[in-house]
Amino acid sequence: MLDHESTNCEVFRKNFLTDWRREMTPEESILITDLNKCDFFELFYLNKRRVDAQYTMSKEEKQVIAEANKMLTEEYGYYTLNQHRERIGNFRIEPPGLFHGQGEHAKEGMLKRRIQPEDVIINCSKQARIPEPPAGHRWKEVRHDNTVTWLASWTENIQGVSSYIMLNGSSQPQGEKDWETYELAQRLHSYVDQIRSQYYQDMDSTEMAIRQGATALYFIDKLGLSVGCEKEVSCSSLRVKNITLHKDRDGNKYMVEFDYLTKDLIRSYNKVPVTQRVYKNLENLIETKEAGDKLFDQLTTSTLNEYISSLMPGLTAKVFRTHNTSVALQKSLRELSCMSDDLSAKLLAYNRANREAAVHGNRQQADTKDFEQSMAGLHAKIDSMTQELVQAKTELTVATWKAKGCPDSKWHDEVKKKRKATRQLEDQLLKLNIQAICREEGRQIALSTMTINYPDPRITIAWCMNMNVPLERIYNESQRVKFAWAIDMTKADFEF
Structure with a gap:
């Protein structure tokens, strides 16, 4: 180390x-x-x-x-x-x-x-x-x-x-447990406005534990924070030093600046506009505390979980995250997808939508140790194929010129051959460029974790059906086993 x-x-x-x-x-x-x-x-x-x-x-x-x-x-x-x-x-x-x-x-x-x-x-x-x-x-x-x-x-x-x-994520008991979470998230969708209204009211509670619970739930909802975990910043481990309050910043009257290290020890920095009520609660919370003190000192993991479940039976921070990432994924897929795009462009749209959902789920990761080396190799492939494409286009131009006015079918066949080779190289180069864009844009977002753990898989499966994208381009074999129940029950018109 x-x-x-x-x-x-x-x-x-x-x-x-x-x-x-x-x-x-x-x-x-x-x-x-x-x-x-x-x-x-x-x-x-x-x-x-x-x-x-x-x-x-x-x-x-x-x-x-x-x-x-x-x-x-x-x-x-x-x-x-x-x-x-x-x-x-x-x-x-x-x-x-x-x-x-x-x-x-x-x-x-x-x-x-x-x-x-x-x-x-x-x-x-x-x-x-x-x-x-x-x-x-x-x-x-x-x-x-x-x-x-x-x-x-x-x-x-x-x-x-x-x-x-x-148990493995693809096991039957785990699949049933996941299905229950997705169903709860769908149920939450019908009541989320009512629940948000309730925790806003609870921020004025005279009981400090309830007031802190409501404020913590606001950030679970807003930032995708977890309730409590040893390895990552959560509501139960936030310290006073992790937040800075701004009464007026970037055109917003009340702003909270978050700055902490994730479980992969990469810096997570976020500026979040909040309501006046949330801002005042935070002001009161940090007023008499030192930088290293817990922000929500009246909360434990169990008491926060009890408060969340009191708003709806079965409700947890994970259900909130599943709901919010599912809504974000479905919204982004509608905005970014185009039926007339080729497969590579559709996959790029999916990755970008998944990245938007990952932001809502607070899914960040550090660069892998070989990221730069991997990107260098990919760019080398792109450069090499670009040269091949230039050469192929030159050969196509020469063959086309020779075929003009020439009755010999040899040159006409050569033109067809060169045109086919040029198109193949163009397709391969497009795929490599899209692959490079996906890697670069998602370098600090845990897209694979996001794809299989948070949004409702029925959204992805329905999108694949609608956009004529093979499901194996999104989910590998073990993931398709994990989501077998979702594949069986999902129709192309599924909406979260």
Whole structure:
């Protein structure tokens, strides 16, 4: 993590040294007392060379790794439910590492310890074969709870947060759960104005917890914030320092400026015009607080969830996000799609509409490590194909000139051949250019996460039917399995 901004933070370094000293031998603890005198760069570059080597492996080396992973998946990646063999989501436990939390977290730099079998609860049927723990170990507990959908659980040592091995998104129980969320989001669409009116009224409540809950829900609705999560900024983790209030800015009388780091540690900066009531509530909330204090100090994850569900049975922050992203996606698809466009242009329109929905869902991500390299490769392909197209057009011009007034069919056939080749190159070049636009425009938006997790899939399926776009160009095979229920029930005239 030496190339990470967090490692320069005083809190990070202090926490790291404290936890590191607990792992030292008595001799090491006497010798090592000042982190500034420690040089980790030899280890850093050793690790970097190991990571870089993965990108230069031969096809045969990659195949060996792929086969090994396939064997692991076959052994650990499936479960049986009601006599059906289905995929597990992610069956690997996160390895040890340094906690970086969200922004300047009080516990950043602490050691996330290795999870041992003694930390893990296994959940399976009474008649099932219980997985064998590693030699010399035992499970913390073996449980037979068929009211939940997790298969294993453990608690990490820093935040005390539970982590789970879950069913794959394409599994039947998960599909049913997703369907319930989409149906609730559709139901919310009929009542959303009434619910918004209610939480606006609750912002004037004399009970501080309700007032804070209503104000928090405003930002869940407006910005797509979650209720509470260790890895990202949420309503329960917002700090006073994450917001700045402006009574008059950019032509808006009341403006809130948000500035925080996302879970991928990229800066999220947003200026949001708000109502006078919201602005006054925020003024009162920060009046006597320090920069590092929680903004909504009267709220916990559970109390905020209770407030949200009191407005409509089953209502959650996720349902709100599903509703808002679905509305945004459907609206953008109507505005951007054109039946007369070719397939590449239609896919570009879909990606742009999906990006608009992602903004409503607060789905940001950092650039991948190889983004620049990948874009350079794509632009190199575009340049090469552009040259090929210039050459093909030149050859077409020559063939056309020679065919003029020439009775020999040879040159007329040559013109047809060159014209076909030119059109193919034009189509391929258009696809590459659209691909480059999609990548560049969506570089910090988690489009794939957005496509499969938030908007109602029936909107996408209906759009594909209407626009004559093959569904496999949007959803891969496992995603089509996940949304099989939606594919079966969706008609081309579906509206959210």
